[in-house]
Amino acid sequence: xxxxxxxxxxxxxxxxxxxxxxxxxxxxxxxxxxxxxxxxxxxxxxxxxxxxxxxxxxxxxxxxxxxxxxxxxxxxxxxxxxxxxxxxxxxxxxxxxxxxxxxxxxxxxxxxxxxxxxxxxxxxxxxxxxxxxxxxxxxxxxxxxxxxxxxxxxxxxxxxxxxxxxxxxxxxxxxxxxxxxxxxxxxxxxxxxxxxxxxxxxxxxxxxxxxxxxxxxxxxxxxxxxxxxxxxxxxxxxxxxxxxxxxxxxxxxxxxxxxxxxxxxxxxxxxxxxxxxxxxxxxxxxxxxxxxxxxxxxxxxxxxxxxxxxxxxxxxxxxxxxxxxxxxxxxxxxxxxxxxxxxxxxxxxxxxxxxxxxxxxxxxx
Amino acid sequence: xxxxxxxxxxxxxxxxxxxxxxxxxxxxxxxxxxxxxxxxxxxxxxxxxxxxxxxxxxxxxxxxxxxxxxxxxxxxxxxxxxxxxxxxxxxxxxxxxxxxxxxxxxxxxxxxxxxxxxxxxxxxxxxxxxxxxxxxxxxxxxxxxxxxxxxxxxxxxxxxxxxxxxxxxxxxxxxxxxxxxxxxxxxxxxxxxxxxxxxxxxxxxxxxxxxxxxxxxxxxxxxxxxxxxxxxxxxxxxxxxxxxxxxxxxxxxxxxxxxxxxxxxxxxxxxxxxxxxxx
Ligand SMILES: Nc1ncnc2c1ncn2[C@@H]1O[C@H](COP(=O)(O)OP(=O)(O)OP(=O)(O)O)[C@@H](O)[C@H]1O
Ligand SMILES: [Mg+2]
Numbered sequence: 269x270x271x272x273x274x275x276x277x278x279x280x281x282x283x284x285x286x287x288x289x290x291x292x293x294x295x296x297x298x299x300x301x302x303x304x305x306x307x308x309x310x311x312x313x314x315x316x317x318x319x320x321x322x323x324x325x326x327x328x329x330x331x332x333x334x335x336x337x338x339x340x341x342x343x344x345x346x347x348x349x350x351x352x353x354x355x356x357x358x359x360x361x362x363x364x365x366x367x368x369x370x371x372x373x374x375x376x377x378x379x380x381x382x383x384x385x386x387x388x389x390x391x392x393x394x395x396x397x398x399x400x401x402x403x404x405x406x407x408x409x410x411x412x413x414x415x416x417x418x419x420x421x422x423x424x425x426x427x428x429x430x431x432x433x434x435x436x437x438x439x440x441x442x443x444x445x446x447x448x449x450x451x452x453x454x455x456x457x458x459x460x461x462x463x464x465x466x467x468x469x470x471x472x473x474x475x476x477x478x479x480x481x482x483x484x485x486x487x488x489x490x491x492x493x494x495x496x497x498x499x500x501x502x503x504x505x506x507x508x509x510x511x512x513x514x515x516x517x518x519x520x521x522x523x524x525x526x527x528x529x530x531x532x533x534x535x536x537x538x539x540x541x542x543x544x545x546x547x548x549x550x551x552x553x554x555x556x557x558x559x560x561x562x563x564x565x566x567x568x569x570x571x572x573x574x575x576x577x578x579x580x581x582x583x584x585x586x587x588x589x590x591x592x593x594x595x596x597x598x599x600x601x602x603x604x605x606x607x608x609x610x611x612x613x614x615x616x617x618x619x620x621x622x623x624x625x626x627x628x629x630x631x632x633x
Numbered sequence: 634x635x636x637x638x639x640x641x642x643x644x645x646x647x648x649x650x651x652x653x654x655x656x657x658x659x660x661x662x663x664x665x666x667x668x669x670x671x672x673x674x675x676x677x678x679x680x681x682x683x684x685x686x687x688x689x690x691x692x693x694x695x696x697x698x699x700x701x702x703x704x705x706x707x708x709x710x711x712x713x714x715x716x717x718x719x720x721x722x723x724x725x726x727x728x729x730x731x732x733x734x735x736x737x738x739x740x741x742x743x744x745x746x747x748x749x750x751x752x753x754x755x756x757x758x759x760x761x762x763x764x765x766x767x768x769x770x771x772x773x774x775x776x777x778x779x780x781x782x783x784x785x786x787x788x789x790x791x792x793x794x795x796x797x798x799x800x801x802x803x804x805x806x807x808x809x810x811x812x813x814x815x816x817x818x819x820x821x822x823x824x825x826x827x828x829x830x831x832x833x834x835x836x837x838x839x840x841x842x843x844x845x846x847x848x849x850x851x852x853x854x855x856x857x858x859x860x861x862x863x864x865x866x867x868x869x870x871x872x873x874x875x876x877x878x879x880x881x882x883x884x885x886x887x888x889x890x891x892x893x894x895x896x897x898x899x900x901x902x903x904x905x906x907x908x909x910x911x912x
Contacts, residue, residue, distance in 0.1 A: 337810050357813040370811035374829050383825075384815035435815065 286349065288313045288471055289334070289439060294343030296329055303329040304340070305495040311439075311473060316465050318482040319475045321492030322518070327475040328367070331441045334473070335364040347439060358387070363437040367444045367475075369428040371416040377403070377427050378412040384435040402434040405467065422453050429461075433468055442474045446481065458485050479519050483507070491515050507560075513630045516558040523564065523602050525557040526632070533557075534629060538597030542574060543622075547629035556630040561590065561605040563626040566618045573619030577602065579612050593618060655889070662882035670876030680879040684887065689867065693887060696864040699778060699853075700846035703785040704793075707842045708835055710786075711793035718794070719801040730798065733791050741788070745855050748784050749775060752856070776858030784852040789845055793838035800834025801827075833903040840899055848888055864888060 287310035296304040303326040311317045319327045332338035334345065336357030345352045352360060363384070372380050378399055385395045403409045406426040416424055425445065432440055445461065446454045462485055465472050476482050482489050483503040491498045491506065491514070499511045510516035516524065527536035529550065533543040534557045544557050567573055577595040589610040592601040602620065612618065662680055665673045683689075718729050736744060750756055752774040759772040774780055804827065812822040850865030857863070864884060871881035 335810075335814055337813075357810070358816045358818055362814075364811075364814050366807050366811060368805070368807055370805065370807040372808060372811070372826060383812070383817075387816035387821065431815065 287311055288315075288348060289352075289473075290344075290346045291330075291334075292344045292346075294330070294333065294340040294345065296326075296333065296338065296340045302495050304333075307343070307495075307497055309490060309497065309500065311471060314469060314471055316462065316472045316485060316487045317474070318486035318489045319473065319492060320477065320479060320482040320489050320518075322477055325492040326495040327477075327492060328443055331364060331443050331473070331475055334439070334441055335362055336360050361438040362441060363432040363435055363439075364441040365428050365432040365443065365445055367447065369416075369424050369448075371424060371427055371431070373416055376413050376415060377408070377419070380416070380427060381431045381434055384431065388435070398434055402430045405464065406430045421448050421450075422457070425449060425457065429464070433464070433470060436468070437470060440470045440472050442472065444475055444477070446476075447478075454481070461485060483519070491518060493518075508626075509628060510558060510630065513556055513558075513633055516556075516628070516630055521561055521603060521605075522558045523561060524630075525598075527555065527557065529553045529555050529629070533624070533627075536598070539575065539595065542627065543624035544627040544629050545625050549629060549631060554632040556632060557627050558630050559622055559627045561603040562588075564602070564604045564620055564622050566591070566593075566604055566606070566612070567621055568619070569617075571619055571621075573621045575602070575620040577618060577620060579614055579616045579618060581614060582610050582612055584609050593620060595620070658882045658885055661878050662886055664879050666877055666879055670878065672878060680877075680883045683880055684883040689884065692862055692867050693864050693884075695778075695861070696847055697891070699782055699785070699861070699863060700843050703782050703789070703846045704839050704843045706782070706786050707790050707793040708839060711790060711797050711838060712835070715794050715797035715801050718798050730795070733794050736787075737791065742851070742855075744788070745784055745852060748780070748787065748856055752780050752783070775856065776860050778857065778861045780856040781853050781861050781863070784856040785842075785846045785849060788852065789842040792841035792845075793835075796834045796837040796841065797831065798834075800831040804830055836899045836903055840895060843895065844892055847891065 289309070289311040291307060291309040291311075294304055294307045295302070307326075307330065319330060321327055329338060333340055334352070336352075336355065339353065347361065352362070372383065375383070381399045381402060382395050385398060390398075400409070400412075403412055406429055408423055408426045408430070411419055411423055411427070416427065419427065425448065429442075429445065432442075442461075446457050449457060458481060461472070461474075474482075474485065483506075486503060488500060488502055489506055490500045493514050499506060499515050501509070506515060506519050510519060510522075513524070516522045525534065525536045525539070525542060527534040527542070529535075529547065529552060530541045531551060533541045534555060535541045536557070542557055547555070549555055575595050577593040579591055580594045580601050581592045583590045583592075587607070589606050589608065591604045591606065591610055591612060593604060594601050604620065661672065663676045663678070665675060665677050665679050667673065714733075718726055718733075721729060751758055753759070754771040754773055754775070756774075758774060759768075762768045762772060763770075808826055808830070809822050812826045813819070817825060847863075848865045848868075850863065850869050853861050853863040853866055859866075864887070868881050868884045868888075871877045871884065
């Protein structure tokens with residue numbers, strides 16, 4: 269990775285593997301609120317990239333900086349090697365799909381979608397052809413002459429999407445594109461967004477606070493917390509190798525044990541040394557052990573085990589069961605997930621074991 | 634039944650104070666009066682024919698032009714004002730809006746007399762212009778059409794600012810951002826998004842300013858000094874001085890006709906830019 273380039277003589281040469289978008293040390297404060305703190309990111313050509321984080325962590329602020337409606341206090345942003353921050357919003361090869369959709373209420377669907385192309389001064393018949401084509405791609409050709417107020421939530425969302433992609437931007441920004449939809453439509457639209465991204469070949473940056481949504485759509489995810497990036501990784505890595513307590517808690521379920529680093533694992537008060545994957549942290553440092561409930565195996569009497577406990581409760585969830593196990597010497601029940609229905613009864617004594625490589629060490633906050 | 638009872642007072646009010654007078658005016662317009670102002674009970678179109686006299690038509694045209702210029706100026710001044718108010722921090726907006734309507738709390742005549750003082754040949758405006766050497770002899774500002782327009786504008790500008798402010802305030806700022814995001818310059822955004830979306834508010838304001846300006850007779854008399862005669866003066870004179878009620882009624886109907894056309898136009902235009910189309 270190259271250092272931030274502040275070259276006044278012009279854009280640096282861009283090799284093929286250079287990122288499309290490079291965000292370098294961007295910070296932005298509103299009064300006392302630090303919306304973004306030293307954020308650096310690389311987004312590659314044709315990537316489906318997600319910004320994930322709880323409410324108020326600065327996701328929209330970053331998108332608005334990329335679109336040109338907000339300016340960072342410090343830092344730089346380049347697109348294809350050229351300084352993006354120097355351009356006004358209307359000159360950026362970037363389009364934003366607003367969280368509220370922001371469709372023009374006084375124009376028909378058709379005119380909404382044509383708006384951006386008309387601004388480019390394209391000939392009328394080309395505008396018409398491209399509008400018809402994009403409406404077909406997002407599947408709302410029949411609504412072309414209606415006003416936004418006469419559409420369903422899902423249809424409006426498609427119009428907003430059509431209006432943003434019809435300009436074929438180099439970068440498409442989507443701010444919580446699916447949050448206004450109900451659960452079922454949402455699932456369909458997630459798949460569809462993914463399909464569309466392949467079809468039109470545009471780099472997508474999607475903001476969401478729904479971790480499942482990010483996991484199911486994105487090639488890579490940046491997890492934000494309070495204006496900082498916690499981790500940037502592929503969904504599988506975020507799930508299996510969270511690098512902070514926040515990420516481990518935010519993405520999926522985790523059993524978490526606080527303790528101190530000991531040779532061969534983590535020493536937890538009341539439980540002894542629990543085996544973990546290797547860690548760079550020095551012996552004696554405070555840290556946490558994180559392990560997914562589905563990576564803990566329950567074993568019967570006599571089998572080798574790491575912990576022993578008693579079943580407190582079982583819950584059958586259709587495809588899988590969750591079993592809460594009370595471990596002697598430890599207050600919080602340990603959650604274990606098993607495929608299918610469990611035959612364990614409340615009160616049964618069980619052994620718990622796991623592959624140490626699955627147990628990640630997380631630095632204390 | 635219960636609903637009818639609720640409607641009762643309003644209906645009574647409308648009937649007695651609005652529908653009956655209009656019916657009376659329509660009725661009288663088909664009658665004729667003698668020299669002493671007594672009505673003759675005979676249906677005739679004589680007053681309509683008389684109203685077509687170029688003399689009256691010219692007064693009507695002058696009135697429309699004066700009210701039109703007033704309205705145009707009110708839009709041109711009111712739009713940026715309303716825009717600026719909508720951009721103020723919320724707690725300042727109310728204060729400024731109250732300042733805008735403050736003149737309404739003083740007497741209409743007092744306010745108009747203040748303009749006489751201002752525009753007088755010996756008044757401050759003429760004085761200052763002479764002082765800085767822009768003009769040599771005292772300026773006759775009072776008793777000109779310009780004075781009438783200034784007076785009307787001053788009296789009715791708040792009626793333009795308020796509906797415009799509401800329209801601008803209701804406009805979602807993200808719509809303007811979306812337009813820029815799609816490649817529109819600031820000027821384009823104004824022409825294609827802001828203007829059409831605030832047009833209904835401007836039209837309401839235009840009606841609010843145009844209507845009382847067109848029929849006004851106090852301001853033309855005080856600031857126009859009888860030299861700028863507007864249709865309102867004519868109607869009043871015909872009713873009270875000449876006592877030719879049928880002609881006065883026809884002239885009054887001509888104003889009503891113009892207003893009706895304007896209202897239809899306004900609702901047509903507003904509908905075109907309303908969020909929901911009705912076609
Ligand atoms: N224009 C502004 N003025 C003042 N504070 C702002 C402004 N914009 C954002 N903030 C603050 O900056 C922080 C980050 O806001 P941002 O909108 O980026 O969050 P977000 O991650 O998009 O949240 P959400 O998921 O709720 O949309 C918040 O605390 C917010 O209150
Ligand atoms: Mg947001």
